[in-house]
Amino acid sequence: VLLHRMKAHKVDYWSRLGRLRRSQWVLAWEKVDRAVMSGRIVCDTYLAAKARADLVKSKSYSLTQLARSQLETPREDISFESIPGYFKSASSLAYLTEHCCFDTFLVIKLMSKLQVLPLTKQLTALAGNLWGRTMTGARAERNEYLLLHEFHKAKFIVPDKAIYTSQRGAGATQQDGDEDGGRKTEGRRKPAYAGGLVLEPKKGFYDKFVLMLDFNSLYPSIIQEYNICFTTVNRPVRSDDNPDDEPDVPDSALETGTLPKLLARLVDRRRQVKQLMKDPKATPTELAQYNIRQTALKLTANSMYGCLGFTNSRFYAKPLAMLITSKGREILQNTVGLAESKGLDVIYGDTDSIMIYTNTDSIDEVKTMGLDLKREVNKRYRLLEIEMDAFYQRMLLLKKKKYAAIVVTEVNGQLKTKMETKGLDLVRRDWCELSHSVSEFALNQILSGDGREEVLDRIHEYLAKVGRETRGGLVPIEKFIINKGMTKNAHEYADVKSQPHVQVAKRMIAKGISVRAGDTVPYVICTDHTAQGPSKTMAECAYHPDELRQPGSGLKIDFEWYLAQQVHPPVARLCAPIEGTDAGRLASCLGLDASRYHVASAVADMQQHTMLDAQISDEERFRNVDRLFVRCLRCNRSNPLIGVALSKVGYRGLRCPEENCGAVLPAPSIGFQLTAAIQQHIRRYQEGWLLCDDPACQTRTRMLSVRREKCMNAECLGGKSLAFSDKMLYNQLLYFDRVFNYDRALKHTTDESLRGMLSWATRCRSAAPCD
DNA sequence: CTGGTAGGGGAAGAGT
DNA sequence: ACTCTTCCCCTAC
Numbered sequence A: 001v002l003l004h005r006m007k008a009h010k011v012d013y014w015s016r017l018g019r020l021r022r023s024q025w026v027l028a029w030e031k032v033d034r035a036v037m038s039g040r041i042v043c044d045t046y047l048a049a050k051a052r053a054d055l056v057k058s059k060s061y062s063l064t065q066l067a068r069s070q071l072e073t074p075r076e077d078i079s080f081e082s083i084p085g086y087f088k089s090a091s092s093l094a095y096l097t098e099h100c101c102f103d104t105f106l107v108i109k110l111m112s113k114l115q116v117l118p119l120t121k122q123l124t125a126l127a128g129n130l131w132g133r134t135m136t137g138a139r140a141e142r143n144e145y146l147l148l149h150e151f152h153k154a155k156f157i158v159p160d161k162a163i164y165t166s167q168r169g170a171g172a173t174q175q176d177g178d179e180d181g182g183r184k185t186e187g188r189r190k191p192a193y194a195g196g197l198v199l200e201p202k203k204g205f206y207d208k209f210v211l212m213l214d215f216n217s218l219y220p221s222i223i224q225e226y227n228i229c230f231t232t233v234n235r236p237v238r239s240d241d242n243p244d245d246e247p248d249v250p251d252s253a254l255e256t257g258t259l260p261k262l263l264a265r266l267v268d269r270r271r272q273v274k275q276l277m278k279d280p281k282a283t284p285t286e287l288a289q290y291n292i293r294q295t296a297l298k299l300t301a302n303s304m305y306g307c308l309g310f311t312n313s314r315f316y317a318k319p320l321a322m323l324i325t326s327k328g329r330e331i332l333q334n335t336v337g338l339a340e341s342k343g344l345d346v347i348y349g350d351t352d353s354i355m356i357y358t359n360t361d362s363i364d365e366v367k368t369m370g371l372d373l374k375r376e377v378n379k380r381y382r383l384l385e386i387e388m389d390a391f392y393q394r395m396l397l398l399k400k401k402k403y404a405a406i407v408v409t410e411v412n413g414q415l416k417t418k419m420e421t422k423g424l425d426l427v428r429r430d431w432c433e434l435s436h437s438v439s440e441f442a443l444n445q446i447l448s449g450d451g452r453e454e455v456l457d458r459i460h461e462y463l464a465k466v467g468r469e470t471r472g473g474l475v476p477i478e479k480f481i482i483n484k485g486m487t488k489n490a491h492e493y494a495d496v497k498s499q500p501h502v503q504v505a506k507r508m509i510a511k512g513i514s515v516r517a518g519d520t521v522p523y524v525i526c527t528d529h530t531a532q533g534p535s536k537t538m539a540e541c542a543y544h545p546d547e548l549r550q551p552g553s554g555l556k557i558d559f560e561w562y563l564a565q566q567v568h569p570p571v572a573r574l575c576a577p578i579e580g581t582d583a584g585r586l587a588s589c590l591g592l593d594a595s596r597y598h599v600a601s602a603v604a605d606m607q608q609h610t611m612l613d614a615q616i617s618d619e620e621r622f623r624n625v626d627r628l629f630v631r632c633l634r635c636n637r638s639n640p641l642i643g644v645a646l647s648k649v650g651y652r653g654l655r656c657p658e659e660n661c662g663a664v665l666p667a668p669s670i671g672f673q674l675t676a677a678i679q680q681h682i683r684r685y686q687e688g689w690l691l692c693d694d695p696a697c698q699t700r701t702r703m704l705s706v707r708r709e710k711c712m713n714a715e716c717l718g719g720k721s722l723a724f725s726d727k728m729l730y731n732q733l734l735y736f737d738r739v740f741n742y743d744r745a746l747k748h749t750t751d752e753s754l755r756g757m758l759s760w761a762t763r764c765r766s767a768a769p770c771d
Numbered sequence B: 001c002t003g004g005t006a007g008g009g010g011a012a013g014a015g016t
Numbered sequence C: 001a002c003t004c005t006t007c008c009c010c011t012a013c
Helices: A002-008 A029-036 A045-051 A063-071 A080-088 A090-113 A116-127 A131-135 A139-153 A170-176 A218-225 A258-277 A284-308 A318-341 A363-379 A433-446 A452-471 A500-510 A545-549 A559-575 A583-589 A595-615 A667-687 A726-739 A742-748 A752-767
Strands: A204-206 A210-215 A345-349 A353-357 A386-399 A402-411 A414-422 A482-485 A520-527 A628-631 A638-641 A690-692 A720-722
Touching: A045 A063, A045 A090, A063 A090, A080 A090, A116 A131, A116 A139, A116 A284, A131 A139, A139 A258, A139 A284, A210 A218, A210 A363, A218 A258, A218 A284, A218 A318, A258 A284, A284 A318, A318 A345, A318 A353, A318 A363, A353 A363, A353 A386, A363 A386, A386 A414, A386 A559, A414 A433, A433 A452, A433 A559, A452 A559, A452 A583, A482 A500, A500 A520, A520 A545, A520 A559, A559 A583, A583 A595, A628 A667, A628 A726, A667 A726, A742 A752
Parallel strands: none
Antiparallel strands: A204 A386, A210 A353, A210 A386, A345 A353, A386 A402, A402 A414, A482 A520, A628 A638, A690 A720
């Protein structure tokens, strides 16, 4: 942009943007970086923020978003289309100018906040590459230089650098030679080898301590532990032999290879820097510098493995990468085996970590347990180390890579708690804020440690409120925005029809707004009442928030879609392990058609009940129900009401079965007592006592649930279930219905006088349903 | 052109 | 109407 404006205004010395004097204009986008800016280090805070995505958790990397999330500074978003309008008056133009100046200030602040210069300088100093290239984020190149220096020092001849050819595709893939590395699409490659091991989680809610342990930088440690290097591992000749078998671990007698030596040095230097940081005399400035240095050392050590598996790397070495991950899987598996052999309950683990359910509320007990295991694991390895990483006071484990927990940390002898959320929809930017806030509420409730009943009540109530407020239009538009990144340029997508962000991006581009691969596109889903004809796909209902805000657009946010597709599924997933609610119940709270969600279970229930109907007598089915006791108003004695067909019955209604009473039981009195009985049973269900199904154990608890299926008593192998389950409640209510079922009684009795009264009562009932 | 693999989950089309 | 497959995105490690 600057160059083009400079050219238009015939600005002299334009080439001073760089340090080389030039007379020929360079305007081609691709050349600007290297030719015009030669001798300068260009820091693009957009790229820098994305490169530090581990620190910067932002929905998008727009300046507005970053200013808000990183600098806590509000920035007005001026839409592309509105800019010409600012040229209409001097004051508005001055305003726009000021806005632009402020933007440059924000960019500088951002660079400073992200510590881009100090960090890239350290990384560059370590690797010995060009600083400017570190800025563009070429991790593989940094690694390449590091290894080049290292191997040169050791007097090795290094592999040739593959020449990059602009015509990618067929030729390059062929040359690759790896028949297994075939491309699925242009965008993403099929994995070329196996990676980390992820254990099948024992899903559920845990309300006692979960201990989390993990290996310190697993892959760099493996390289050192097993002396894995280009110089030590016997690699099969490429393309021949069986390239899919990982090579053997080198002989332990072999001299330490270059790669392990390098990593050992990095680790050692980091240890030294960390030691310096403990010096009480260190100034804040020094501390900041030390911290940057140790970060750079860690990043460099950790990026080594990834570059071994990178096909375009000069030091590409699939066998080494395979060997490393294979050892990683083996180590995790062995650790699990060791923990289980000690009687510990391993509930989950991912690549370099294991989680253990301790079944205790005492953090000291957990620590002892952890130290014990840690000692035994570390005994097995030379320098590989496992450490206690965290104590989870409560934990909700939903799926692989998806969980949330209350982390307890000790700060100056005081216990502090904090929630940690991994992988859930809640932490993904492709769910709208409304979805996030509802999920967050539910999660906070579930992890609050309060009783199951209160928790579910609050969630149900909150969902009802969300449903009302959403439909009432009380929720601001911002909360409906979904962000999705473009991995390709808009025109490169094969299937545009099903992708909302591509649809929106294409319209943005048509308007002249730049959207390129890597950018984030915001959109909202709208209803389109003007559309007749064939129903639109969801992607075709996606609009940019600016399109929605445009006066006269006629667009309206599709509240029902949001409640059904953005709010309900994530919350239902969170509540799935919690007894006492289900997708249908949650849906009906939101005001959605619950029947859709009942389908699966309702069908199963139906089958179960029709089966019972056919095979099981009423006596059998109602064996465990509570009978309905009705107190007579005259004699004040309670008797069970066995049913209209068997009770004392007359034309004026049911009578007290007491020998010397026989008073009519007034319908309103029966009704009142029936209602009370029903309410009592529903309460009993809601109290949610859980009972171990092993008769020898009989552990009874009302806790939110320890593990969904397993008895909380560690020594007991039994499962646990609701003492009064939903099926029992159903049977109880069915029994009450049966007691007053005239039609059924009529069918089953042969007593003529009773039949007469019953059919009379049936006729009365249809005339006056209340009685 | 610009480390890796594992995995969940949405949307839509193909197949049954 | 249902499942299976493919594509896509984002996340965990």
